Amino acid sequence: MAYQTLIVEIEDYVALIRLNRPDALNALNSQLLGELGDALKAADENEKVRCIVITGSEKAFAAGADIKEMSEKTFVEMFWSDFFGQEQDAITRTRKPVIAAVAGYALGGGCELAMMCDFIICADNAKFGQPEINLGVVAGIGGTQRLTRFVGKSKSMDMHLTGRFMDAAEAERSGLVSRVVPVAKLIPEATAAARKIAEKSSLTAMVVKEAVNRSYETTLREGILFERRIFHALFSTEDQKEGMSAFLEKREPQFRDK
Ligand code: CO8
Numbered sequence: 001m002a003y004q005t006l007i008v009e010i011e012d013y014v015a016l017i018r019l020n021r022p023d024a025l026n027a028l029n030s031q032l033l034g035e036l037g038d039a040l041k042a043a044d045e046n047e048k049v050r051c052i053v054i055t056g057s058e059k060a061f062a063a064g065a066d067i068k069e070m071s072e073k074t075f076v077e078m079f080w081s082d083f084f085g086q087e088q089d090a091i092t093r094t095r096k097p098v099i100a101a102v103a104g105y106a107l108g109g110g111c112e113l114a115m116m117c118d119f120i121i122c123a124d125n126a127k128f129g130q131p132e133i134n135l136g137v138v139a140g141i142g143g144t145q146r147l148t149r150f151v152g153k154s155k156s157m158d159m160h161l162t163g164r165f166m167d168a169a170e171a172e173r174s175g176l177v178s179r180v181v182p183v184a185k186l187i188p189e190a191t192a193a194a195r196k197i198a199e200k201s202s203l204t205a206m207v208v209k210e211a212v213n214r215s216y217e218t219t220l221r222e223g224i225l226f227e228r229r230i231f232h233a234l235f236s237t238e239d240q241k242e243g244m245s246a247f248l249e250k251r252e253p254q255f256r257d258k
Contacts, residue, residue, distance in 0.1 A: 001039075003020075003035045003038075003039060004031065004035070005019065005020055005021050005032040005035050006018060006019060006020055006032070006039055007020050008039050010046070010048055010049060012191075012195050012198065013049060013050040013195070014049070014050070014051050014052070014053060014191055014194040014198055015039075015043040015046070015049045015051075015052045016055065016187070016191060017039050017040075017043075017052065017054045017055070018056065018057075019055070019056045019061070024066065024068075025057075025059065025060035025062070025105060026056045026057065026060050026061065026063065027066040027067070027068075028062055028064065028065050028066060028084075028113065029065075029069045030069065033087035033088075034087060036090075036091060037086075037087055037090030038090075040052065040091060040094045040098070041090065041093075043094070043096065044094055044096055049096065050096065050197065050198035050202045051096060051097045051098075051194035051195070051198045052094065052096055052097065052098045052099070052194070053100075053101050053191055053194050054099070054113070054117060055100070055101040055102070055103070055186070055187065056102070056103065056110075057103070057104065058103045058104055058125070058183055059104040060104040060106075060110070061101075061104060061105065061106040061110050061113075061126070062105070062106060062109065063105045063107050063110055064107045064108030064109045065084065065108055065109035065141075067135065083140070084141050088142065091113070091116050092116050095206050095209070096205070096209075097194075097197050097206075097209055098116075098117040098118050099118065099119060099121060099190050099193060099194055100114040100117035100119070100120045100121070101121050101123075101186050101187060102114050102120055102122040102128075102177070102186075103123035103125055103126060103183050104123070105129075106127070106129075107127070107129045107131055107165070108129070108130060108132050109140070109141055111129060111143060111147070112140075112141045112142045112146065113141070114128075115146040116141075116146070118209055118212075119177075120176065121177065121179050121180075121181065121186065121189060121190045122168050122171060122177045122179075122180055122181075123182065123185075123186040124168050124180055124181070124182055124183060125168070125183050126167070126168045126171065126180075127167060128159075128165065128166045128171050129159060129164065129165040129166065130144075130147060130160045131163035131164075131165075132160075132163075133161060133162075133163050138160070139160065143160070147159060147160070147176075149216060150174070150175055151175060151176055152174075168180045199255075201237070201239035201243070201255035203239060203257045204237075204239055204240075204243075204255075210230070211223075211226065211230055237258060238256060239256065239257065239258060242254060242255060242256070
């Protein structure tokens with residue numbers, strides 16, 4: 001499918017989705033978020049894709065929701081359109097693992113989009129922030145909730161109330177990102193991580209994602225019960241037999257997603 005605000009490449013079972021609105025630092029408008037939802041759904045349904053990477057440019061992952069698109073809207077218009085609600089749901093419904101590869105600005109909705117992914121690898125020039133307060137608004141696609149879970153209340157309050165940016169070193173120290181790499185190595189590192197995931201059983205990877213995400217949604221006791229049940233359930237798969245046989249036979253497993 002041809003997109004106007006995205007560039008999608010598929011290679012070695014990895015879909016690399018680049019946000020592509022360079023004139024607006026990849027600001028997220030309805031078209032871009034709509035196309036991103038479509039691209040993620042297509043990747044989820046494509047058997048040639050086993051892991052997805054979302055990235056932007058070296059200057060900006062995304063500098064937030066498109067302020068030009070929003071500035072004149074009324075509460076009633078935002079309410080009836082459920083502004084970005086459905087787009088957000090489409091992104092978080094993706095079942096295959098999604099890595100955010102962040103260079104440059106990830107601000108407002110850009111930071112929120114990165115946090116909707118399963119983990120974030122960032123470049124050493126990355127800058128994260130929730131500066132919506134400077135515009136007289138609050139984060140609107142998960143920032144107050146997700147950033148708080150990533151970095152804790154104190155730092156999240158600091159970011160949301162002062163609107164300051166967090167650099168890559170602080171983001172790694174605070175647990176917002178899993179790794180920091182030189183900007184020139186960002187895409188090779190993120191796609192290598194994606195290819196590593198693509199070598200696993202896709203079925204197992206999707207279940208792992210469900211289990212980790214469950215920790216956000218439920219109590220510890222229920223989450224552990226969920227984990228144990230799916231651990232038991234995976235013994236019904238051919239990939240469990242293959243993975244364990246391969247270990248015992250000292251060879252590489254050949255997973256078939258069954
Ligand atoms: N929206 C629209 N256009 C933008 C945005 C944006 N968020 N960010 C940058 N641009 C545009 C600029 O207007 C400029 O366009 P033009 O050349 O036509 O004037 C171009 O991108 C380049 O930007 P700058 O000249 O400003 O570049 P600088 O390098 O000087 O500065 C910054 C880079 C610091 C990133 C600066 O552009 C900036 O502060 N941008 C806005 C950051 C921001 O406030 N983001 C939060 C937006 S609100 C939000 O994300 C809410 C999310 C929830 C919405 C969900 C609704 C339910």
